[in-house]
Amino acid sequence: MKVLLVDDNRLMLEGLQNLLEAHDIEVAGVAADGLASVDLACALRPDVILMDIRMPGCDGLQTTRLIRARMPQARIVILTTSDNDDDLFEAVRSGACGYLVKNIDTETLVDALEQAREGIPPFSPGLAAKLLDEFARINNAKNPTPPPAAAGVAKDPSASVLSARQLQVLRLVADGLSYKEVGARLYLSPLTVKYHMGQIMDRLHLQNRAQVLAHAGRMSWTGVPADS
Numbered sequence: 025m026k027v028l029l030v031d032d033n034r035l036m037l038e039g040l041q042n043l044l045e046a047h048d049i050e051v052a053g054v055a056a057d058g059l060a061s062v063d064l065a066c067a068l069r070p071d072v073i074l075m076d077i078r079m080p081g082c083d084g085l086q087t088t089r090l091i092r093a094r095m096p097q098a099r100i101v102i103l104t105t106s107d108n109d110d111d112l113f114e115a116v117r118s119g120a121c122g123y124l125v126k127n128i129d130t131e132t133l134v135d136a137l138e139q140a141r142e143g144i145p146p147f148s149p150g151l152a153a154k155l156l157d158e159f160a161r162i163n164n165a166k167n168p169t170p171p172p173a174a175a176g177v178a179k180d181p182s183a184s185v186l187s188a189r190q191l192q193v194l195r196l197v198a199d200g201l202s203y204k205e206v207g208a209r210l211y212l213s214p215l216t217v218k219y220h221m222g223q224i225m226d227r228l229h230l231q232n233r234a235q236v237l238a239h240a241g242r243m244s245w246t247g248v249p250a251d252s
Contacts, residue, residue: 027052030084044134076103078105086118101122102122136202146202186228203217
């Protein structure tokens, strides 16, 4: 896996580079400002771009938009100290495929990069659930139809194609848990969790995990029980 690091804090850049290389992840390049990273991303074509938000001149959100305009398939993960909802929502609108807060540990960061490379949106715990809630709020504002009376049930007919276990997996993934963490919670192997996500995509006729989460948010699939 090749990663491009973008952060105006040179100490952070050096620390991240040493950390990732110690875990056999190639740091293809580093950039200390947003504009410099755009050309670098196009030249290096990294598997994942790890992007800070707070940078002078061109911040990480604008940089994400610029890179995605030139590389629509770029996988950009925000790594920031900000857990502000507005930053989170704007990052996703700008084209970021994940959002991590800098208080995560090394194993979580490495797992998140692997997820991003595989097309699985990585989010710090609780942030994906915020996205689902925001999707639901927007959907309800556009379609103010009273919700079904039954709690914990998806609000569109397509939910009936998912098993109770698949709904549990979906909710935990939406809460920001990795496949390993979901497996530990539900007493499943990570491969089994991955299989369930594949089945969810097949049954809903979606192409990737990001579309699954977006679909769940639009349908207000919140409150799904996480325990067996």
